[in-house]
Amino acid sequence: MTAIRIRGLVKQYGDKRAVDGLDLDIEAGEVFSLLGPNGAGKTTTVEILEGFRTPDAGEVRVLGEDPYKANRLWRNQIGIVLQNSSGLDLLTPREILGSTARTYATPRGVDEVIAAVGLEEKADVRIAGLSGGQRRRLDVALGIVGRPELLFLDEPTTGFDPQARRDFWGLIRNLASEGTTILLTTHYLDEAEQLADRVGVIAAGRLLALDTPANLGGRASEEATVSWTEAGQRRTLRCATPTHEIAKLSERLGGEVPDLVVSRPSLEDTYLSLISPHVTGTGTADRAATTEGVMA
Structure with a gap:
Protein backbone atom coordinates (compact mmCIF):
# COMPACT_ATOMS: atom_id res chain seq x y z
CA MET A 1 0.00 0.00 0.00
CA THR A 2 1.16 3.52 -0.80
CA ALA A 3 0.73 5.73 2.26
CA ILE A 4 1.44 9.00 0.42
CA ARG A 5 0.95 9.61 -3.30
CA ILE A 6 1.84 12.94 -4.90
CA ARG A 7 1.38 13.68 -8.62
CA GLY A 8 2.16 17.02 -10.28
CA LEU A 9 1.89 18.99 -7.03
CA VAL A 10 2.04 22.76 -7.51
CA LYS A 11 1.81 25.52 -4.90
CA GLN A 12 2.43 29.10 -5.89
CA TYR A 13 2.79 32.29 -3.85
CA GLY A 14 2.59 35.29 -6.15
CA ASP A 15 5.18 34.79 -8.88
CA LYS A 16 7.10 32.14 -6.95
CA ARG A 17 6.39 28.43 -7.25
CA ALA A 18 7.18 26.94 -3.86
CA VAL A 19 6.35 23.46 -5.19
CA ASP A 20 6.77 22.91 -8.92
CA GLY A 21 5.25 19.71 -10.29
CA LEU A 22 6.38 17.36 -7.52
CA ASP A 23 5.85 13.59 -7.92
CA LEU A 24 6.52 11.28 -4.96
CA ASP A 25 5.34 7.98 -3.48
CA ILE A 26 5.96 6.92 0.13
CA GLU A 27 5.14 3.32 0.93
CA ALA A 28 3.25 2.14 4.02
CA GLY A 29 5.64 1.25 6.84
CA GLU A 30 8.49 3.26 5.34
CA VAL A 31 10.63 5.82 7.15
CA PHE A 32 11.16 8.57 4.58
CA SER A 33 13.30 11.67 5.08
CA LEU A 34 12.77 14.80 3.02
CA LEU A 35 15.85 17.02 2.67
CA GLY A 36 16.47 20.31 0.94
CA PRO A 37 17.89 23.83 1.36
CA ASN A 38 16.01 26.84 2.69
CA GLY A 39 13.05 27.69 0.46
CA ALA A 40 13.09 24.32 -1.30
CA GLY A 41 9.38 23.69 -0.75
CA LYS A 42 9.67 21.07 1.99
CA THR A 43 7.51 22.79 4.59
CA THR A 44 4.85 23.72 2.03
CA THR A 45 4.73 20.13 0.78
CA VAL A 46 4.42 18.68 4.28
CA GLU A 47 1.71 21.19 5.27
CA ILE A 48 -0.29 20.16 2.19
CA LEU A 49 0.09 16.51 3.16
CA GLU A 50 -1.11 17.34 6.68
CA GLY A 51 -4.17 19.15 5.32
CA PHE A 52 -3.13 22.62 6.47
CA ARG A 53 -2.68 24.05 2.95
CA THR A 54 -4.41 23.48 -0.37
CA PRO A 55 -2.48 22.78 -3.59
CA ASP A 56 -2.94 24.96 -6.66
CA ALA A 57 -2.62 21.96 -8.98
CA GLY A 58 -1.89 18.26 -8.88
CA GLU A 59 -3.18 15.32 -6.87
CA VAL A 60 -2.35 14.37 -3.27
CA ARG A 61 -3.54 11.27 -1.46
CA VAL A 62 -2.57 10.50 2.14
CA LEU A 63 -3.80 7.15 3.45
CA GLY A 64 -6.08 7.15 0.42
CA GLU A 65 -7.72 10.51 1.13
CA ASP A 66 -7.39 14.12 0.05
CA PRO A 67 -5.96 15.52 3.29
CA TYR A 68 -7.67 18.91 2.96
CA LYS A 69 -11.09 17.27 2.69
CA ALA A 70 -10.48 14.33 5.03
CA ASN A 71 -12.73 13.64 8.00
CA ARG A 72 -12.12 13.02 11.70
CA LEU A 73 -11.54 9.30 11.13
CA TRP A 74 -8.60 10.17 8.86
CA ARG A 75 -7.26 12.63 11.46
CA ALA A 105 -9.72 5.67 19.41
CA THR A 106 -6.75 3.52 20.51
CA PRO A 107 -4.21 5.75 22.25
CA ARG A 108 -1.01 4.69 23.93
CA GLY A 109 -0.88 4.79 27.72
CA VAL A 110 0.12 8.22 29.01
CA ASP A 111 2.80 6.80 31.32
CA GLU A 112 4.16 4.71 28.44
CA VAL A 113 4.51 7.80 26.25
CA ILE A 114 6.06 9.88 29.03
CA ALA A 115 8.68 7.18 29.57
CA ALA A 116 9.30 6.81 25.83
CA VAL A 117 10.32 10.47 25.52
CA GLY A 118 12.18 10.62 28.84
CA LEU A 119 9.91 13.03 30.73
CA GLU A 120 9.24 10.91 33.83
CA GLU A 121 10.78 13.46 36.21
CA LYS A 122 8.87 16.35 34.61
CA ALA A 123 5.50 14.64 34.08
CA ASP A 124 3.76 16.73 36.76
CA VAL A 125 5.66 19.99 36.31
CA ARG A 126 3.91 22.86 34.54
CA ILE A 127 5.02 23.13 30.92
CA ALA A 128 6.11 26.73 31.57
CA GLY A 129 8.91 25.26 33.72
CA LEU A 130 10.28 22.91 31.06
CA SER A 131 13.50 23.59 29.16
CA GLY A 132 13.50 23.92 25.38
CA GLY A 133 14.65 20.33 24.94
CA GLN A 134 12.00 19.05 27.35
CA ARG A 135 9.29 20.95 25.51
CA ARG A 136 10.49 19.33 22.30
CA ARG A 137 10.15 15.91 23.91
CA LEU A 138 6.60 16.82 24.86
CA ASP A 139 5.88 17.79 21.23
CA VAL A 140 7.04 14.33 20.20
CA ALA A 141 4.91 12.72 22.91
CA LEU A 142 1.82 14.54 21.65
CA GLY A 143 2.55 13.29 18.14
CA ILE A 144 2.72 9.62 19.11
CA VAL A 145 0.14 9.32 21.91
CA GLY A 146 -2.64 8.52 19.43
CA ARG A 147 -0.78 5.50 18.04
CA PRO A 148 -0.83 7.00 14.52
CA GLU A 149 -0.64 4.98 11.32
CA LEU A 150 1.28 7.87 9.72
CA LEU A 151 3.57 10.17 11.69
CA PHE A 152 4.91 13.53 10.47
CA LEU A 153 8.11 14.56 12.27
CA ASP A 154 9.31 18.10 11.59
CA GLU A 155 12.83 18.50 13.01
CA PRO A 156 11.92 16.36 16.02
CA THR A 157 15.28 16.34 17.83
CA THR A 158 16.04 20.06 17.80
CA GLY A 159 17.23 20.90 21.31
CA PHE A 160 18.00 17.28 22.26
CA ASP A 161 21.40 16.45 23.74
CA PRO A 162 23.36 13.65 21.95
CA GLN A 163 22.13 10.89 24.29
CA ALA A 164 18.52 12.07 24.02
CA ARG A 165 18.80 12.09 20.23
CA ARG A 166 19.98 8.47 20.20
CA ASP A 167 17.24 7.47 22.63
CA PHE A 168 14.75 9.10 20.28
CA TRP A 169 16.21 7.20 17.32
CA GLY A 170 15.45 4.01 19.22
CA LEU A 171 11.85 5.16 19.68
CA ILE A 172 11.49 5.84 15.94
CA ARG A 173 12.93 2.43 15.10
CA ASN A 174 10.40 0.83 17.45
CA LEU A 175 7.54 2.74 15.83
CA ALA A 176 8.76 1.70 12.40
CA SER A 177 9.01 -1.94 13.49
CA GLU A 178 5.32 -1.72 14.49
CA GLY A 179 4.44 -0.63 10.94
CA THR A 180 4.11 3.12 11.46
CA THR A 181 4.82 5.13 8.31
CA ILE A 182 7.07 8.09 9.15
CA LEU A 183 7.83 11.23 7.15
CA LEU A 184 10.85 12.91 8.74
CA THR A 185 12.29 16.33 8.05
CA THR A 186 15.57 17.01 9.81
CA HIS A 187 18.60 19.27 9.55
CA TYR A 188 20.80 16.48 10.97
CA LEU A 189 22.03 14.44 8.00
CA ASP A 190 23.32 11.70 10.30
CA GLU A 191 19.77 11.38 11.62
CA ALA A 192 18.42 10.84 8.11
CA GLU A 193 21.18 8.32 7.43
CA GLN A 194 20.46 6.42 10.65
CA LEU A 195 16.67 6.33 10.42
CA ALA A 196 15.46 6.61 6.84
CA ASP A 197 14.75 3.73 4.48
CA ARG A 198 14.84 6.29 1.67
CA VAL A 199 15.63 9.98 1.35
CA GLY A 200 14.43 12.54 -1.14
CA VAL A 201 16.26 15.78 -1.91
CA ILE A 202 14.25 18.70 -3.27
CA ALA A 203 15.22 22.19 -4.36
CA ALA A 204 13.16 24.90 -6.05
CA GLY A 205 10.10 22.73 -5.47
CA ARG A 206 11.40 19.85 -7.58
CA LEU A 207 12.71 16.42 -6.64
CA LEU A 208 16.45 16.19 -7.39
CA ALA A 209 17.23 12.69 -6.11
CA LEU A 210 15.46 9.77 -4.50
CA ASP A 211 17.18 6.67 -3.10
CA THR A 212 18.40 4.92 0.02
CA PRO A 213 20.86 6.97 2.08
CA ALA A 214 23.68 4.63 1.06
CA ASN A 215 22.96 4.94 -2.67
CA LEU A 216 21.80 8.55 -2.94
CA GLY A 217 23.44 10.32 -5.83
CA GLY A 218 25.49 7.21 -6.69
CA ARG A 219 27.38 7.23 -3.36
CA ALA A 220 27.89 3.46 -3.34
CA SER A 221 29.61 3.48 -6.73
CA GLU A 222 31.82 6.52 -6.11
CA GLU A 223 35.57 6.03 -5.89
CA ALA A 224 36.89 5.36 -2.41
CA THR A 225 39.67 7.32 -0.72
CA VAL A 226 42.38 5.17 0.87
CA SER A 227 44.71 6.96 3.30
CA TRP A 228 47.68 5.59 5.23
CA THR A 229 51.01 6.59 6.77
CA GLU A 230 54.24 5.53 5.07
CA ALA A 231 57.81 6.66 5.81
CA GLY A 232 56.47 9.29 8.19
CA GLN A 233 54.19 10.87 5.57
CA ARG A 234 50.42 10.78 5.11
CA ARG A 235 49.49 9.35 1.71
CA THR A 236 46.16 9.23 -0.12
CA LEU A 237 44.87 7.25 -3.08
CA ARG A 238 41.51 7.43 -4.84
CA CYS A 239 40.41 4.19 -6.44
CA ALA A 240 37.42 2.07 -7.44
CA THR A 241 38.84 -1.14 -5.90
CA PRO A 242 40.00 -0.28 -2.36
CA THR A 243 40.27 -3.92 -1.20
CA HIS A 244 42.67 -4.70 -4.02
CA GLU A 245 44.77 -1.62 -3.32
CA ILE A 246 44.92 -2.38 0.42
CA ALA A 247 46.13 -5.90 -0.34
CA LYS A 248 48.92 -4.44 -2.47
CA LEU A 249 49.83 -1.98 0.27
CA SER A 250 49.88 -4.74 2.88
CA GLU A 251 52.20 -6.84 0.73
CA ARG A 252 54.54 -3.92 0.07
CA LEU A 253 54.61 -2.80 3.71
CA GLY A 254 55.01 -6.30 5.07
CA GLY A 255 51.64 -6.74 6.80
CA GLU A 256 49.73 -4.09 8.73
CA VAL A 257 49.07 -0.79 6.91
CA PRO A 258 49.73 2.05 9.39
CA ASP A 259 46.81 4.44 10.15
CA LEU A 260 44.68 2.95 7.38
CA VAL A 261 41.42 4.79 6.60
CA VAL A 262 39.00 3.95 3.77
CA SER A 263 36.15 6.35 3.05
CA ARG A 264 33.56 7.16 0.40
CA PRO A 265 31.60 10.43 -0.01
CA SER A 266 29.41 11.05 3.02
CA LEU A 267 25.70 11.77 2.78
CA GLU A 268 26.56 15.40 3.51
CA ASP A 269 29.03 15.48 0.60
CA THR A 270 26.43 14.02 -1.75
CA TYR A 271 23.66 16.28 -0.47
CA LEU A 272 25.76 19.43 -0.94
CA SER A 273 26.76 18.42 -4.46
CA LEU A 274 23.10 17.89 -5.35
CA ILE A 275 21.83 21.22 -4.03
CA SER A 276 24.84 23.41 -4.93
CA PRO A 277 23.45 24.45 -8.36
CA HIS A 278 20.31 25.68 -6.59
CA VAL A 279 21.88 27.47 -3.62
CA THR A 280 24.33 30.35 -3.64
CA GLY A 281 27.36 30.18 -1.37
CA THR A 282 27.87 26.44 -0.90
CA GLY A 283 31.63 26.54 -1.06
CA THR A 284 33.90 25.16 1.65
CA ALA A 285 33.44 28.15 3.93
CA ASP A 286 29.67 27.82 3.76
CA ARG A 287 29.31 24.05 4.16
CA ALA A 288 28.53 24.11 7.88
CA ALA A 289 25.97 26.89 7.55
CA THR A 290 24.31 25.16 4.58
CA THR A 291 24.09 21.86 6.43
CA GLU A 292 22.57 23.53 9.51
CA GLY A 293 19.96 25.09 7.22
CA VAL A 294 18.95 21.84 5.50
CA MET A 295 15.44 21.83 6.87
CA ALA A 296 14.68 25.38 7.88
Missing part, protein backbone atom coordinates in the same frame (compact mmCIF):
# COMPACT_ATOMS: atom_id res chain seq x y z
CA ASN A 76 -7.36 9.81 14.01
CA GLN A 77 -4.75 7.96 11.94
CA ILE A 78 -2.34 10.90 11.69
CA GLY A 79 0.29 12.08 14.18
CA ILE A 80 2.04 15.42 13.75
CA VAL A 81 5.11 16.78 15.52
CA LEU A 82 5.34 20.46 14.60
CA GLN A 83 8.50 22.56 14.82
CA ASN A 84 7.11 24.22 17.95
CA SER A 85 3.93 24.53 19.98
CA SER A 86 2.59 27.13 22.40
CA GLY A 87 -0.36 27.95 24.65
CA LEU A 88 0.10 24.99 27.02
CA ASP A 89 2.16 26.61 29.77
CA LEU A 90 -0.34 26.20 32.62
CA LEU A 91 -0.77 22.45 32.09
CA THR A 92 1.56 19.58 32.95
CA PRO A 93 2.78 17.00 30.43
CA ARG A 94 0.61 14.35 32.09
CA GLU A 95 -2.49 16.57 31.84
CA ILE A 96 -2.08 17.56 28.20
CA LEU A 97 -1.19 14.02 27.16
CA GLY A 98 -4.18 12.62 29.03
CA SER A 99 -6.49 15.14 27.40
CA THR A 100 -5.05 14.52 23.94
CA ALA A 101 -5.18 10.73 24.33
CA ARG A 102 -8.95 10.87 24.93
CA THR A 103 -9.48 12.24 21.41
CA TYR A 104 -8.09 9.06 19.82
Whole structure:
Protein backbone atom coordinates (compact mmCIF):
# COMPACT_ATOMS: atom_id res chain seq x y z
CA MET A 1 0.00 0.00 0.00
CA THR A 2 1.16 3.52 -0.80
CA ALA A 3 0.73 5.73 2.26
CA ILE A 4 1.44 9.00 0.42
CA ARG A 5 0.95 9.61 -3.30
CA ILE A 6 1.84 12.94 -4.90
CA ARG A 7 1.38 13.68 -8.62
CA GLY A 8 2.16 17.02 -10.28
CA LEU A 9 1.89 18.99 -7.03
CA VAL A 10 2.04 22.76 -7.51
CA LYS A 11 1.81 25.52 -4.90
CA GLN A 12 2.43 29.10 -5.89
CA TYR A 13 2.79 32.29 -3.85
CA GLY A 14 2.59 35.29 -6.15
CA ASP A 15 5.18 34.79 -8.88
CA LYS A 16 7.10 32.14 -6.95
CA ARG A 17 6.39 28.43 -7.25
CA ALA A 18 7.18 26.94 -3.86
CA VAL A 19 6.35 23.46 -5.19
CA ASP A 20 6.77 22.91 -8.92
CA GLY A 21 5.25 19.71 -10.29
CA LEU A 22 6.38 17.36 -7.52
CA ASP A 23 5.85 13.59 -7.92
CA LEU A 24 6.52 11.28 -4.96
CA ASP A 25 5.34 7.98 -3.48
CA ILE A 26 5.96 6.92 0.13
CA GLU A 27 5.14 3.32 0.93
CA ALA A 28 3.25 2.14 4.02
CA GLY A 29 5.64 1.25 6.84
CA GLU A 30 8.49 3.26 5.34
CA VAL A 31 10.63 5.82 7.15
CA PHE A 32 11.16 8.57 4.58
CA SER A 33 13.30 11.67 5.08
CA LEU A 34 12.77 14.80 3.02
CA LEU A 35 15.85 17.02 2.67
CA GLY A 36 16.47 20.31 0.94
CA PRO A 37 17.89 23.83 1.36
CA ASN A 38 16.01 26.84 2.69
CA GLY A 39 13.05 27.69 0.46
CA ALA A 40 13.09 24.32 -1.30
CA GLY A 41 9.38 23.69 -0.75
CA LYS A 42 9.67 21.07 1.99
CA THR A 43 7.51 22.79 4.59
CA THR A 44 4.85 23.72 2.03
CA THR A 45 4.73 20.13 0.78
CA VAL A 46 4.42 18.68 4.28
CA GLU A 47 1.71 21.19 5.27
CA ILE A 48 -0.29 20.16 2.19
CA LEU A 49 0.09 16.51 3.16
CA GLU A 50 -1.11 17.34 6.68
CA GLY A 51 -4.17 19.15 5.32
CA PHE A 52 -3.13 22.62 6.47
CA ARG A 53 -2.68 24.05 2.95
CA THR A 54 -4.41 23.48 -0.37
CA PRO A 55 -2.48 22.78 -3.59
CA ASP A 56 -2.94 24.96 -6.66
CA ALA A 57 -2.62 21.96 -8.98
CA GLY A 58 -1.89 18.26 -8.88
CA GLU A 59 -3.18 15.32 -6.87
CA VAL A 60 -2.35 14.37 -3.27
CA ARG A 61 -3.54 11.27 -1.46
CA VAL A 62 -2.57 10.50 2.14
CA LEU A 63 -3.80 7.15 3.45
CA GLY A 64 -6.08 7.15 0.42
CA GLU A 65 -7.72 10.51 1.13
CA ASP A 66 -7.39 14.12 0.05
CA PRO A 67 -5.96 15.52 3.29
CA TYR A 68 -7.67 18.91 2.96
CA LYS A 69 -11.09 17.27 2.69
CA ALA A 70 -10.48 14.33 5.03
CA ASN A 71 -12.73 13.64 8.00
CA ARG A 72 -12.12 13.02 11.70
CA LEU A 73 -11.54 9.30 11.13
CA TRP A 74 -8.60 10.17 8.86
CA ARG A 75 -7.26 12.63 11.46
CA ASN A 76 -7.36 9.81 14.01
CA GLN A 77 -4.75 7.96 11.94
CA ILE A 78 -2.34 10.90 11.69
CA GLY A 79 0.29 12.08 14.18
CA ILE A 80 2.04 15.42 13.75
CA VAL A 81 5.11 16.78 15.52
CA LEU A 82 5.34 20.46 14.60
CA GLN A 83 8.50 22.56 14.82
CA ASN A 84 7.11 24.22 17.95
CA SER A 85 3.93 24.53 19.98
CA SER A 86 2.59 27.13 22.40
CA GLY A 87 -0.36 27.95 24.65
CA LEU A 88 0.10 24.99 27.02
CA ASP A 89 2.16 26.61 29.77
CA LEU A 90 -0.34 26.20 32.62
CA LEU A 91 -0.77 22.45 32.09
CA THR A 92 1.56 19.58 32.95
CA PRO A 93 2.78 17.00 30.43
CA ARG A 94 0.61 14.35 32.09
CA GLU A 95 -2.49 16.57 31.84
CA ILE A 96 -2.08 17.56 28.20
CA LEU A 97 -1.19 14.02 27.16
CA GLY A 98 -4.18 12.62 29.03
CA SER A 99 -6.49 15.14 27.40
CA THR A 100 -5.05 14.52 23.94
CA ALA A 101 -5.18 10.73 24.33
CA ARG A 102 -8.95 10.87 24.93
CA THR A 103 -9.48 12.24 21.41
CA TYR A 104 -8.09 9.06 19.82
CA ALA A 105 -9.72 5.67 19.41
CA THR A 106 -6.75 3.52 20.51
CA PRO A 107 -4.21 5.75 22.25
CA ARG A 108 -1.01 4.69 23.93
CA GLY A 109 -0.88 4.79 27.72
CA VAL A 110 0.12 8.22 29.01
CA ASP A 111 2.80 6.80 31.32
CA GLU A 112 4.16 4.71 28.44
CA VAL A 113 4.51 7.80 26.25
CA ILE A 114 6.06 9.88 29.03
CA ALA A 115 8.68 7.18 29.57
CA ALA A 116 9.30 6.81 25.83
CA VAL A 117 10.32 10.47 25.52
CA GLY A 118 12.18 10.62 28.84
CA LEU A 119 9.91 13.03 30.73
CA GLU A 120 9.24 10.91 33.83
CA GLU A 121 10.78 13.46 36.21
CA LYS A 122 8.87 16.35 34.61
CA ALA A 123 5.50 14.64 34.08
CA ASP A 124 3.76 16.73 36.76
CA VAL A 125 5.66 19.99 36.31
CA ARG A 126 3.91 22.86 34.54
CA ILE A 127 5.02 23.13 30.92
CA ALA A 128 6.11 26.73 31.57
CA GLY A 129 8.91 25.26 33.72
CA LEU A 130 10.28 22.91 31.06
CA SER A 131 13.50 23.59 29.16
CA GLY A 132 13.50 23.92 25.38
CA GLY A 133 14.65 20.33 24.94
CA GLN A 134 12.00 19.05 27.35
CA ARG A 135 9.29 20.95 25.51
CA ARG A 136 10.49 19.33 22.30
CA ARG A 137 10.15 15.91 23.91
CA LEU A 138 6.60 16.82 24.86
CA ASP A 139 5.88 17.79 21.23
CA VAL A 140 7.04 14.33 20.20
CA ALA A 141 4.91 12.72 22.91
CA LEU A 142 1.82 14.54 21.65
CA GLY A 143 2.55 13.29 18.14
CA ILE A 144 2.72 9.62 19.11
CA VAL A 145 0.14 9.32 21.91
CA GLY A 146 -2.64 8.52 19.43
CA ARG A 147 -0.78 5.50 18.04
CA PRO A 148 -0.83 7.00 14.52
CA GLU A 149 -0.64 4.98 11.32
CA LEU A 150 1.28 7.87 9.72
CA LEU A 151 3.57 10.17 11.69
CA PHE A 152 4.91 13.53 10.47
CA LEU A 153 8.11 14.56 12.27
CA ASP A 154 9.31 18.10 11.59
CA GLU A 155 12.83 18.50 13.01
CA PRO A 156 11.92 16.36 16.02
CA THR A 157 15.28 16.34 17.83
CA THR A 158 16.04 20.06 17.80
CA GLY A 159 17.23 20.90 21.31
CA PHE A 160 18.00 17.28 22.26
CA ASP A 161 21.40 16.45 23.74
CA PRO A 162 23.36 13.65 21.95
CA GLN A 163 22.13 10.89 24.29
CA ALA A 164 18.52 12.07 24.02
CA ARG A 165 18.80 12.09 20.23
CA ARG A 166 19.98 8.47 20.20
CA ASP A 167 17.24 7.47 22.63
CA PHE A 168 14.75 9.10 20.28
CA TRP A 169 16.21 7.20 17.32
CA GLY A 170 15.45 4.01 19.22
CA LEU A 171 11.85 5.16 19.68
CA ILE A 172 11.49 5.84 15.94
CA ARG A 173 12.93 2.43 15.10
CA ASN A 174 10.40 0.83 17.45
CA LEU A 175 7.54 2.74 15.83
CA ALA A 176 8.76 1.70 12.40
CA SER A 177 9.01 -1.94 13.49
CA GLU A 178 5.32 -1.72 14.49
CA GLY A 179 4.44 -0.63 10.94
CA THR A 180 4.11 3.12 11.46
CA THR A 181 4.82 5.13 8.31
CA ILE A 182 7.07 8.09 9.15
CA LEU A 183 7.83 11.23 7.15
CA LEU A 184 10.85 12.91 8.74
CA THR A 185 12.29 16.33 8.05
CA THR A 186 15.57 17.01 9.81
CA HIS A 187 18.60 19.27 9.55
CA TYR A 188 20.80 16.48 10.97
CA LEU A 189 22.03 14.44 8.00
CA ASP A 190 23.32 11.70 10.30
CA GLU A 191 19.77 11.38 11.62
CA ALA A 192 18.42 10.84 8.11
CA GLU A 193 21.18 8.32 7.43
CA GLN A 194 20.46 6.42 10.65
CA LEU A 195 16.67 6.33 10.42
CA ALA A 196 15.46 6.61 6.84
CA ASP A 197 14.75 3.73 4.48
CA ARG A 198 14.84 6.29 1.67
CA VAL A 199 15.63 9.98 1.35
CA GLY A 200 14.43 12.54 -1.14
CA VAL A 201 16.26 15.78 -1.91
CA ILE A 202 14.25 18.70 -3.27
CA ALA A 203 15.22 22.19 -4.36
CA ALA A 204 13.16 24.90 -6.05
CA GLY A 205 10.10 22.73 -5.47
CA ARG A 206 11.40 19.85 -7.58
CA LEU A 207 12.71 16.42 -6.64
CA LEU A 208 16.45 16.19 -7.39
CA ALA A 209 17.23 12.69 -6.11
CA LEU A 210 15.46 9.77 -4.50
CA ASP A 211 17.18 6.67 -3.10
CA THR A 212 18.40 4.92 0.02
CA PRO A 213 20.86 6.97 2.08
CA ALA A 214 23.68 4.63 1.06
CA ASN A 215 22.96 4.94 -2.67
CA LEU A 216 21.80 8.55 -2.94
CA GLY A 217 23.44 10.32 -5.83
CA GLY A 218 25.49 7.21 -6.69
CA ARG A 219 27.38 7.23 -3.36
CA ALA A 220 27.89 3.46 -3.34
CA SER A 221 29.61 3.48 -6.73
CA GLU A 222 31.82 6.52 -6.11
CA GLU A 223 35.57 6.03 -5.89
CA ALA A 224 36.89 5.36 -2.41
CA THR A 225 39.67 7.32 -0.72
CA VAL A 226 42.38 5.17 0.87
CA SER A 227 44.71 6.96 3.30
CA TRP A 228 47.68 5.59 5.23
CA THR A 229 51.01 6.59 6.77
CA GLU A 230 54.24 5.53 5.07
CA ALA A 231 57.81 6.66 5.81
CA GLY A 232 56.47 9.29 8.19
CA GLN A 233 54.19 10.87 5.57
CA ARG A 234 50.42 10.78 5.11
CA ARG A 235 49.49 9.35 1.71
CA THR A 236 46.16 9.23 -0.12
CA LEU A 237 44.87 7.25 -3.08
CA ARG A 238 41.51 7.43 -4.84
CA CYS A 239 40.41 4.19 -6.44
CA ALA A 240 37.42 2.07 -7.44
CA THR A 241 38.84 -1.14 -5.90
CA PRO A 242 40.00 -0.28 -2.36
CA THR A 243 40.27 -3.92 -1.20
CA HIS A 244 42.67 -4.70 -4.02
CA GLU A 245 44.77 -1.62 -3.32
CA ILE A 246 44.92 -2.38 0.42
CA ALA A 247 46.13 -5.90 -0.34
CA LYS A 248 48.92 -4.44 -2.47
CA LEU A 249 49.83 -1.98 0.27
CA SER A 250 49.88 -4.74 2.88
CA GLU A 251 52.20 -6.84 0.73
CA ARG A 252 54.54 -3.92 0.07
CA LEU A 253 54.61 -2.80 3.71
CA GLY A 254 55.01 -6.30 5.07
CA GLY A 255 51.64 -6.74 6.80
CA GLU A 256 49.73 -4.09 8.73
CA VAL A 257 49.07 -0.79 6.91
CA PRO A 258 49.73 2.05 9.39
CA ASP A 259 46.81 4.44 10.15
CA LEU A 260 44.68 2.95 7.38
CA VAL A 261 41.42 4.79 6.60
CA VAL A 262 39.00 3.95 3.77
CA SER A 263 36.15 6.35 3.05
CA ARG A 264 33.56 7.16 0.40
CA PRO A 265 31.60 10.43 -0.01
CA SER A 266 29.41 11.05 3.02
CA LEU A 267 25.70 11.77 2.78
CA GLU A 268 26.56 15.40 3.51
CA ASP A 269 29.03 15.48 0.60
CA THR A 270 26.43 14.02 -1.75
CA TYR A 271 23.66 16.28 -0.47
CA LEU A 272 25.76 19.43 -0.94
CA SER A 273 26.76 18.42 -4.46
CA LEU A 274 23.10 17.89 -5.35
CA ILE A 275 21.83 21.22 -4.03
CA SER A 276 24.84 23.41 -4.93
CA PRO A 277 23.45 24.45 -8.36
CA HIS A 278 20.31 25.68 -6.59
CA VAL A 279 21.88 27.47 -3.62
CA THR A 280 24.33 30.35 -3.64
CA GLY A 281 27.36 30.18 -1.37
CA THR A 282 27.87 26.44 -0.90
CA GLY A 283 31.63 26.54 -1.06
CA THR A 284 33.90 25.16 1.65
CA ALA A 285 33.44 28.15 3.93
CA ASP A 286 29.67 27.82 3.76
CA ARG A 287 29.31 24.05 4.16
CA ALA A 288 28.53 24.11 7.88
CA ALA A 289 25.97 26.89 7.55
CA THR A 290 24.31 25.16 4.58
CA THR A 291 24.09 21.86 6.43
CA GLU A 292 22.57 23.53 9.51
CA GLY A 293 19.96 25.09 7.22
CA VAL A 294 18.95 21.84 5.50
CA MET A 295 15.44 21.83 6.87
CA ALA A 296 14.68 25.38 7.88
